[in-house]
Amino acid sequence: MILHTIVPPELIFQENDEVFSGQIPITRNGIPMIVEQSGHMYKLIRIMSSDPADYLKAELSPGTFIPLYE
Numbered sequence: 435m436i437l438h439t440i441v442p443p444e445l446i447f448q449e450n451d452e453v454f455s456g457q458i459p460i461t462r463n464g465i466p467m468i469v470e471q472s473g474h475m476y477k478l479i480r481i482m483s484s485d486p487a488d489y490l491k492a493e494l495s496p497g498t499f500i501p502l503y504e
Contacts, residue, residue, distance in 0.1 A: 456470045457470055458470070459482075462500065465481055465488050465494065466483060467480065467481045467482060467483075468480045468481075469500070474501070474502055475501060476499065476500045476502060478496055478498045480496060481494050
């Protein structure tokens with residue numbers, strides 16, 4: 435893969451495992467997402483859906499807290 439960019443490679447290819455160690459992949463209502471556990475809630479980091487309509491849902495905004503159990 436060739437990237438033609440002025441951004442330094444350290445910012446593109448982050449090798450710091452501490453940043454990603456708390457991230458957990460889950461699926462809720464058929465939507466795959468990456469979350470971090472925060473107490474009795476999950477903090478939504480990103481959704482990884484192939485459906486563009488999922489990205490328009492306000493309840494799936496990054497930073498939103500969702501309950502552990504539904």
